[in-house]
Each structure stands twice: as structure tokens, then as C-alpha cells.
Amino acid sequence: MTRAMMRAPTGSIYSVPEDATGDARVYGRFEGQRILGTPCTITVERLEDADPRALDLLRQPGFRRMGAAIHISGLDPFGKRTGPGFIRALGLYSIDWLGREDHPGGLGCTTPEPVAILTWDGDAGGTHHRRDDWQHHVHYGSCSSILTLQSVADLFSDAFRAEDVCQRADEVQGRSRCITYCEPQHIRAVRRLLDTHAGVQNNHLAQRATLRRVRRWTYRWERGQ
Numbered sequence: 001m002t003r004a005m006m007r008a009p010t011g012s013i014y015s016v017p018e019d020a021t022g023d024a025r026v027y028g029r030f031e032g033q034r035i036l037g038t039p040c041t042i043t044v045e046r047l048e049d050a051d052p053r054a055l056d057l058l059r060q061p062g063f064r065r066m067g068a069a070i071h072i073s074g075l076d077p078f079g080k081r082t083g084p085g086f087i088r089a090l091g092l093y094s095i096d097w098l099g100r101e102d103h104p105g106g107l108g109c110t111t112p113e114p115v116a117i118l119t120w121d122g123d124a125g126g127t128h129h130r131r132d133d134w135q136h137h138v139h140y141g142s143c144s145s146i147l148t149l150q151s152v153a154d155l156f157s158d159a160f161r162a163e164d165v166c167q168r169a170d171e172v173q174g175r176s177r178c179i180t181y182c183e184p185q186h187i188r189a190v191r192r193l194l195d196t197h198a199g200v201q202n203n204h205l206a207q208r209a210t211l212r213r214v215r216r217w218t219y220r221w222e223r224g225q
Contacts, residue, residue, distance in 0.1 A: 006138050011037035014138040025135040026089045026117065035095070036104045044091040044137055047114065050206075054090055054114035054143045057181075058155060058165075059172040062148030063090050067204040068197055069118055069148040072169070072181060074189030076120055077139055084193045085118030087148070088134050107142055115140035144173075147190060149197060153205050159220045162190035194219055 005015040013034040016025045027046045034040065047054055049064040056062045057072050067087050076082040094112035097103040107113055117139045152165060166181040173181070198211050198219060208224025 006136065014042075014136070016136060022135065026137050026140075027091060030137055033095075035106075035109075038100065038103050039098055040103070041096040041098065042108070042137060043094050043096065044115070044140065045112075047090045047092055049090065051090065051114070053092065054116070056143055056151050057145060057147040057169050057173075058151040060148070060151035060154055062150035062154065063087055063116055063143065063146075064148075064150060064204055064206070065090065067148060067150050068193065068202065069116070069146050070189055070193040071118070071141060072145055072147055072186050072189055074185060074192065077141055082120045084149075084196045085120045087116055088119050089117040089140070090143075091115055091140065093137075093140055107140070114143040116143050116146055117141070118146070147193060149193060149202065149211075150205055152194070153202075153207070153209050153211075153221055157221065159214050159218050161218050162187045162194060165190045191217065 005013055007013055011034065013032075014030075015032055016030060023046070027044050030042045030044075033042050050061045051063070052061050054061060054063045056069070063069075065087050068084050069087050070084040071082075074081060091114070092112045093108040093115040095103075095108045097109075103109060107115065117134050118141070119134050147165070147169075155168065156164070163182060166186050169181040194211065198213050201208070201210050210222045210224075212220050212222050214220050
């Protein structure tokens, strides 16, 4: 069987069967992979929307397909600055190192981890342009580094700022980490998510709500009846 491959300069190869389409490109058992030169098999189990195992940056199960979200870095999977995206796939990602103990570390390398794929269709020059560009398991990112608009709607009822969201992330993620989310890069990423969806009726939220600006960099949810 021939395979469609994506090669990285680090010696990594991510491939899917060339005849695979749709979900078969993002869920299943993918053999013949290579991460940092090490052979492996990648497995992605499909998760349903709001699965309690898939917690976002705010430690909430806010992942719903076609819901809005952004990686807290403000970058796409290839390190390019991006705006918010839409959740297209949700899964549990793990790597089988085929018996090797001296393998790299990272996403799914030692234990299954919840992951999501976001599209970036609204970002000129962004990663995904054609409708099916996101359909490859190489585009998965860790759920814990993604902020969903659903979680912001669930946790904030009074007027709030991007800084408040970042502060909440620091509180729920714990202080043992060597980074803080209350720093300019992350605050800008949260603002891009909020600004993009201010004034928009968000039909993919669990409860009907519209995000409103109440003053510069300050927002409030207007709940539906």
C-alpha cells in the first residue's frame, strides 16, 4: 500500500495510506511512522464532543467539533502566527515504540493523551486552505495547550479581560510549571480569540450566548433566552 508522507527536517515521517479519506486520515492505527528518526506506530482513538478526558487550558471539557478555539501560543502546529480556529477532530493519541525503550519524549510518547485538530481558515496565509487540509494526524495538538471559547463561556459571567482568562489558566494548571500564562504572547492569543468572536452568535456553544465588548479589551457574555 502506498502512503502519503509528511517529512520533517528532524528525521520524522508522518504518513497515512494514500487511499485513506476523511476520518481514516485522522483516526486509527498508523504504522510506518518515524519520530526523530525512531520507528513507531501512532494510534488515535476518536473521542466524542465534551469527552471528560479532553480538558483544555482551563481544565474544562470544552471541545465540541466546529467550536472556536486557539492554541495558547498563538501559533499554528508549524510555528506560524495564527488567529483562532475551529475544532475539527478530537482524539486520544498514543505512540507504540515497537519495543524500544530509548525513544523520544513528547506528545503521547509515554501515555495516551487527549488531542485536537484546529483549522485556521480565517487566517490569510495560514496552514489550512482547502477543505480537507486538516485531515492528517500530523496536525494534532495537545488539548491542554488549547483554549476553547466554550470554556470561557462556562467560567466567566461578569465582565472580564484576556488577562483574567490567563490568570485562571495559571491557577488551574498549578504553580509548579516554569512558565506563566500571564505574559504578553499568551494574552495576545486570548485577545485574538475573543476579538474574533465578539458580537457573533456562537451556535456551537452548549448554551446560546453572544460575546460583547463592554470597553477596550473587556468583554461580557450576553446569554440567550
